[in-house]
Amino acid sequence: MLDRFVAAIALLLFSPLLIIIAIAIYTRMGRPIFFIQPRPGKNGRIFSFYKFCTMTNECDDSGNLLPDVQRLTSVGRFLRQTSLDELPQLWNVLKGDMSFVGPRPLLVAYLDRYSPEQARRHEVKPGITGWAQVNGRNTLSWEEKFKFDVWYVDHWNLWLDLKILFLTLVKVFKREGISHPNHATMSEFQGSPSPSSTK
Known part of the structure; x- marks a missing residue:
């Protein structure tokens, strides 16, 4: 309930900024505005899951x-660096799909690639x-992240959540851990190696 209450207030407070970002995306990138x-x-x-679009749909x-x-795009890069592309997820929090703090929601295709231990990340809301x-973001390997x-x-x-929220503000201000090396985002998770393959 606290998550939803804060999300509702945040959506009202940030509504002018959300509109400005939407206009900037539409002007520079066209549609869609939301990912x-x-x-x-x-x-x-x-x-x-909702985010602001930061990339075009250009194909080879x-x-x-x-x-x-x-x-x-340049607009998309700025939104990622400032984490403003994440603002539409306030709607996910308001709906009850997500919390402010929790493991990041990943691709549906990854569900059958997790080890049983890694799959425990779904025991709480994303x-x-x-x-x-706050411990490395996209500079971490998948195994470290999980x-x-x-x-x-x-x-x-609750205190851990408050600590994470504070550290998140620090990370956003410093613009740390935004991209994985040689990628604009994180590379695809292919699944963890089985114990037999690591011997």
Whole structure:
């Protein structure tokens, strides 16, 4: 209830900024303004995840999308650097799909790629920010990120959430951990190696 109350207030306060960003995206990139994608939430329940669009849909001659780095626009880069592209997720929090703090919701395709331990990240609601985000964000490997997610599940408390929110503001101000090396975003998670393959 606290999440939803704060999200409602935040949406009202940020509504002028949301409108300005939407106009900037429409002017520089056209439609769509919002990036909407199914993502798994608590217990793997699928919901519609919202962000501002930061990349175009440009394709190569074969009809395949160009790499993220080439499709990322100057407006999109600014939105990512300032994390303003995440603001539409306030609507997800208001709807009850997400919390302000929790493991980040990832692709539905990843659900069958997690190890049983990694899948525990879905024992809580996903968040706009989380323990992995303040400990490296997209500079972490997938395995490191999931360890932080599961640690959060096991150690959750209100004070930890407040700490994460404060550290998130610091990270956003410093613009740290935005991109994975050589990628505009995080590279695709292919699944963790099985124990036998690591011997």
